[in-house]
Amino acid sequence: MIPAAFDYVRAESAEEAISLIGQHGDEAKFIAGGHSLLPMMKLRLAQPSVLIDIGRLSDLSYIRDGGDHIAIGAMTRHMDVETSDLLEQHVPLLAHAAGHVGDPQVRHRGTIGGSIAHADPASDLPATTLALGATYIAQGPNGTREIAASDFYQTFFESALNADEVLTEIRVPKMNGAGWSFQKFNRRAQDWAIVGVAAWRNGDQAGVGLVNMGATPVLATSVAAAIAGGASVAEAAEQAAADADPQADLNASVEYRQHLARVLTRRALETASA
Template sequence: MIPAAFDYVAPSTLDDAVRALSEAGEDAKVIAGGQSLLPVLRMRLAAPSKLIDLGRVAALRGIREDGDALVIGSMTTHYEVQHDPLVREHAALLAAATDTVADPQVRHRGTFGGSLVHADPAADLPAVALALDAELVVRGMDGSRTIPVSEFFTDFFTTALSPAEILVEVRLPKTTGWRAHYEKFNRVAQAWSIVAAAVTVRVDGGSIAEARVGLTNMGSTPIRATAVEQALVGQPATAESIRAAAAHAAEGTSPPTDSNADAAYRQHLAQVLTSRAVAAAAGV
């Protein structure tokens, strides 16, 4: 298929990119890695008047430490995230989940920020960002602002980002020394998950001192399984206590029914996968 005609611009600075987006109007689109947007354009599910390519904006790439936070530029590729030693040390859950994203070709082109802004509730990384209490720094003509991840995802493929704003970087509180596991269930390799559980825990003296759990494809946005987290904290890291806590995984969720699974099956999967992920992270 061939996309509808559009104008194209590839700015080299963030200021120029923001200006181009502001001047283009609300039907413009920003392209990062293009792994989600290009298929949409080819199927003509979107027909923007202008495409603003961020590939030349070097300021949007890179991973660095900033005190207690790990800062990842929005145009940093999945491959770069996957292999960065800072991510492995300070955000093990992100590293574990990124290892499972699609295939090597997609990981070399797709970007961390692009995945978050696309806001597919079945995608791997939005649930991880939610579980890690990320903050998203965005930039528009009026300056920069920071959006807590708990307020960023608002609906299917919809975020709190305004049409004239660009995601600049993602700030993740360090979870150095925490253990992590990403448990993903899909029908075939490299497909979207039917359900996945993103888990990171801090184990102290054989008990779970802190826990964070995110779920994919359990609603119109990624889900933070706070009931599971609360049930885990202070409990011994045993198979029995983990299964009891994971039984709360489906609470408050509204998973879809589609050709892959119905809602009840997804709720069952959420409990099973959460139990497996917590057990793996805790070393049980």
């Protein structure tokens, strides 16, 4: 519970953060809200030699209307996502999912960018933004680039971000009145989901993201395809685990996870279709 020794520097701008990480290389880590990284450091599972604190980049804390999408600054706290009127109006699924992250203390510290960049398949917001077809904006020494959420997640805690890039913005398409549901199944309110399902539906269009169903957040494309093909909700939900490769842990066997994915997807789509 005592981390290994590390140096600490604070970046005052995104540019400075990028310059600092270029300077310190692989041994450095960005820290935003600290709610994923610090526990790993205390257990000495992560031992970065330098922490680059981007927690003060307040110009990256915003929620803006981008026309066909809502743009969310990476440093926006979960609580601000949860309570945003703009998101409630245009992307209610994301606002609702943000309200299920951890507990109130976590939601006041943790950031949407930190959660996505950490690329934990058990986190709520990666799978939710994936289901919504979000685009992430990364800034590096050579400028910015867009990364589709569907291209972003590589494996456990690994993303398409380069070591010298910082995630600056999340762009989430407006839902245009689509029905939606977020089903988080866990044993305690504050826990990561054993399985979570973020789903929306608009006629024969649907998107389903699965939490904690593999090494990355999972886009259940087979379910969306079944809905597009005219399948009933119950039939489509049977495909929920088809694109997933879940692991067993203390809370769930592989079979149970697959079963939960099907049940929760069915329930989510029933709500989204109502």
